[in-house]
Amino acid sequence: MAQYTLRQLEYFIAAAEAGTLTGAAQQIHLSQSALSNALVELERGLGVQLFLRHHAKGVTLTSAGEQIFVAGRQLLKQASELAEEARGLGSEVSGTLHLACFGVLAPYILPDLLAEAAARLPGLTINTSEVDLAELAEGVAGGRFELAIGYDLTADPRLEKEHLHSLNPYALFPHDHPLAERGKVSLAELKDEPMALLDLPHSRDYFADMFHSLGIQPKVRFRSTSAETCRAIVAKGLAYTLLNAKPRGAGKDEAQRVVAVDVADDAPPLDVALIKATAVRPTRRMAAVQGLVRDLQREGSIRSMFEASQ
Numbered sequence: 001m002a003q004y005t006l007r008q009l010e011y012f013i014a015a016a017e018a019g020t021l022t023g024a025a026q027q028i029h030l031s032q033s034a035l036s037n038a039l040v041e042l043e044r045g046l047g048v049q050l051f052l053r054h055h056a057k058g059v060t061l062t063s064a065g066e067q068i069f070v071a072g073r074q075l076l077k078q079a080s081e082l083a084e085e086a087r088g089l090g091s092e093v094s095g096t097l098h099l100a101c102f103g104v105l106a107p108y109i110l111p112d113l114l115a116e117a118a119a120r121l122p123g124l125t126i127n128t129s130e131v132d133l134a135e136l137a138e139g140v141a142g143g144r145f146e147l148a149i150g151y152d153l154t155a156d157p158r159l160e161k162e163h164l165h166s167l168n169p170y171a172l173f174p175h176d177h178p179l180a181e182r183g184k185v186s187l188a189e190l191k192d193e194p195m196a197l198l199d200l201p202h203s204r205d206y207f208a209d210m211f212h213s214l215g216i217q218p219k220v221r222f223r224s225t226s227a228e229t230c231r232a233i234v235a236k237g238l239a240y241t242l243l244n245a246k247p248r249g250a251g252k253d254e255a256q257r258v259v260a261v262d263v264a265d266d267a268p269p270l271d272v273a274l275i276k277a278t279a280v281r282p283t284r285r286m287a288a289v290q291g292l293v294r295d296l297q298r299e300g301s302i303r304s305m306f307e308a309s310q
Contacts, residue, residue, distance in 0.1 A: 003045040006079055009072045011038045012050060016069050020058035077143075081283050093288040094123040100139055102150035103130040104198070104227045105272065108245055108305050109149055116296060121288055132225070134201040140277050146286050149293075151244075152273040153202040161273040164293070165302050167244035168269045169210065170260045172230075174237040177259070184264035187211055194221035194239040196230040207242050210267045234258050244270045245306060272302070 011028065015035065018024040025032040043050050050065035061069060101110055110128055117126055131139065133153060139145040141158040152161050171190065173180040179189065187210060197204060197220045211218045221239050224230050230241040235257040246260050274293050276282070282290065296302050 004042050006076065008038050008042040008045070009076055011035055012042055013069065013072055013076065015039060015051070015059060016061055016065070019060075023058075074143075092123040093121050093285050095285050096125040096127055097147065097285045097289055098127050098129070098145050099289070100129045100131050100136045100145040100148035100150070102133055102136055102148075104200070104203075104243075104245060105149060105151075106130045109272075109302075112301065112305050113149075113293070113296070116301075117289065117292060120292060124285055124288065126289070132200050133203070136275070140275055143277065143280075146276070146280075146283070147289055148275040150273065150275060151202070152271040152275075153206060158278055159275050160278045161275050162290075162294075163271055163273055164297050165272040165306060166269040167272065167306060169207075169242055169244050169263045169267050170246065171263060172234050172241050172243060173259050173261060174234055174240075175257050175259050176237070177240065179240075179261060180259040182261055184262045186264045187214055187216055187267075190218065190240065191216045192219060194219055196222040196224065196233040196239040196241040198225075198227055198230050198241065198243060199223040200225050206270065210242070210263075210265070214265065231258060 011024070011030070014028050015021055015024040018027060021032050021035055021039075025035045028035070039051065046068065048064040048068070049062050050068060051059040052062055053059050106128075110130075114126060114128070117124060129139070129145065133150055136145070136148050136150045137154070137156055137159060140148045141156070149164070152163070171179070171185050179185050179193075191211075195218050197207065197218075208218070222230075222233050224233070227243055227245070230243065233239055234241050242263070274290065276286070276290075280286075293302075
């Protein structure tokens with residue numbers, strides 16, 4: 001069995017990030033000779049050479065060193081989480097959890113979720129990031145985000161998804177548009193209408209597939225990465241847009257300028273999911289937030305977040 005300590009790994013990570021033993025020694029408040037000896041002991045314990053040492057030019061990682069660098073950072077993170085969980089045993093959940101949310105869903109989900117978390121998990125700090133689905137997936141898989149809430153649009157073996165709610169597509173029209181008075185509208189009726197497309201990764205493909213499955217080419221006049229901008233374009237009478245999450249908390253004037261009409265075709269809904277990395281063992285804080293979200297789903301609160309203003 002390889003013989004090494006977490007302290008040696010910390011020194012190794014510091015040296016790899018600094019690129020010089022002098023810089024690393026200053027950063028961790030250790031003499032350069034003590035740091036050098038610790039790294040030699042680590043290499044001996046692991047049985048591999050981690051650095052190429054360049055006279056007066058610092059150090060660079062070997063191929064083995066690059067692999068140990070990635071694994072070592074993960075191990076130190078897990079060790080920190082273990083210590084945090086041990087400190088928290090028998091007490092309230094504490095610490096910081098990084099939660100990502102698909103930007104389109106954030107206004108619906110985050111305010112109520114954060115309010116419930118503040119009431120039920122007062123010792124926990126939740127830092128949130130509003131991102132597109134591509135960044136969300138990479139952030140969860142890469143460890144940047146511990147949990148995420150977004151649409152379940154792609155199969156990704158790196159991600160574990162838990163269904164929360166389904167949202168059907170709808171068309172949003174200016175209030176004086178002839179189709180705004182309809183109870184439902186077919187996609188065929190929209191083919192000659194100017195469209196404002198929510199132009200986000202995965203979302204754009206979802207809407208395009210709805211039309212293409214019927215042999216229809218939509219007339220895209222405007223593109224935006226913001227659902228709110230698409231709604232504003234509609235409110236100006238310039239186009240219609242297709243969305244899944246209906247407007248919530250809009251001002252009275254805006255509500256009078258746009259009308260949501262359900263899509264009549266058998267279009268697939270978008271599933272809202274709670275997402276984590278498949279290979280990650282949930283920490284105590286992750287498990288607490290997962291439990292909170294599941295409670296809200298069982299209580300019907302997730303559904304009401306989307307339906308309150310519909």
